[in-house]
Amino acid sequence: MTKATFYHAGCPVCVSAEQDLIHIIDRQQVDLEVIHLGETPEKIVEAEAAGLQSVPALVLDQGQVLHINFGAALTDLE
Amino acid sequence: MTKATFYHAGCPVCVSAEQDLIHIIDRQQVDLEVIHLGETPEKIVEAEAAGLQSVPALVLDQGQVLHINFGAALTDLE
Numbered sequence: 201m202t203k204a205t206f207y208h209a210g211c212p213v214c215v216s217a218e219q220d221l222i223h224i225i226d227r228q229q230v231d232l233e234v235i236h237l238g239e240t241p242e243k244i245v246e247a248e249a250a251g252l253q254s255v256p257a258l259v260l261d262q263g264q265v266l267h268i269n270f271g272a273a274l275t276d277l278e
Numbered sequence: 279m280t281k282a283t284f285y286h287a288g289c290p291v292c293v294s295a296e297q298d299l300i301h302i303i304d305r306q307q308v309d310l311e312v313i314h315l316g317e318t319p320e321k322i323v324e325a326e327a328a329g330l331q332s333v334p335a336l337v338l339d340q341g342q343v344l345h346i347n348f349g350a351a352l353t354d355l356e
Binding site: 216220221223224226227228229230260265266267268 | 280295302303305306307308345346348
């Protein structure tokens with residue numbers, strides 16, 4: 201099972217990317233967690249440590265960060 | 279079946295994103311085509327028409343374009 205964490209901030213680009221990903225990710229193989237950084241700002245530090253620069257982004261369990269389009273810079277959420 | 283087209287140009291960021299996506303995309307539900315724009319530059323026009331601005335990117339069949347990280351601008355491939 202691959203662990204994947206989708207970070208977003210509720211922005212239109214974020215919501216759109218989330219909908220797209222949910223339809224193509226293999227949920228049998230991927231344990232997908234969705235984190236709304238606007239609602240849980242205490243997790244911004246963890247996101248930054250993972251290498252996030254903007255949202256929406258998907259972090260995979262081996263440390264890969266996939267920034268998907270551009271909704272907002274992480275620094276704008278702080 | 280969802281059709282998805284992954285456009286890349288063989289760059290390190292592209293190869294990395296492709297490997298990541300192949301592991302999380304549901305291949306039972308998604309018909310994934312991979313197009314190397316460096317090797318098939320005649321497809322750059324089609325990619326631009328789809329809304330691609332950079333590679334790597336994934337285009338879904340309802341027209342959504344997911345730019346994933348940044349390897350190269352499409353204009354740099356022309």
